[in-house]
């Protein structure tokens with residue numbers, strides 16, 4: 001799937017990340033998502049979206065094409081959504097692609113992915129991440145910059 005094939009919205013929701021359930025993904029059916037009294041089965045596409053109004057919740061969306069939502073779940077963050085998706089769609093983590101959105105929205109995505117602003121390591125790759133809503137720094141970069149500052153004195 002090419003980045004240009006990724007829709008920017010689905011059912012009016014802004015897409016942050018999009019993934020195709022292709023041959024590399026194994027459907028494990030671990031999710032009990034009931035819509036209209038029916039459990040939704042395997043979906044072709046998964047998306048992590050953000051509500052554009054109100055609470056601005058992050059949603060994990062399931063669909064069979066790029067315009068119709070079969071079902072959705074509210075998740076705490078983008079990384080939570082990826083974790084929930086991986087439980088039912090083994091291997092989908094490798095398929096997530098960032099939707100082509102504005103720089104401001106990309107910044108939000110990077111922040112919600114809990115990535116170090118300096119070395120881009122994810123929170124799960126480092127011992128700790130610290131920061132503000134604008135920037136995050138990992139423990140490794142703190143040590144690096146600490147040494148740098150102290151050596152130059």
Ligand SMILES: [Zn+2]
Pocket residue numbers: 116117118119120121137138139140141142
């Ligand atoms: Zn870092």
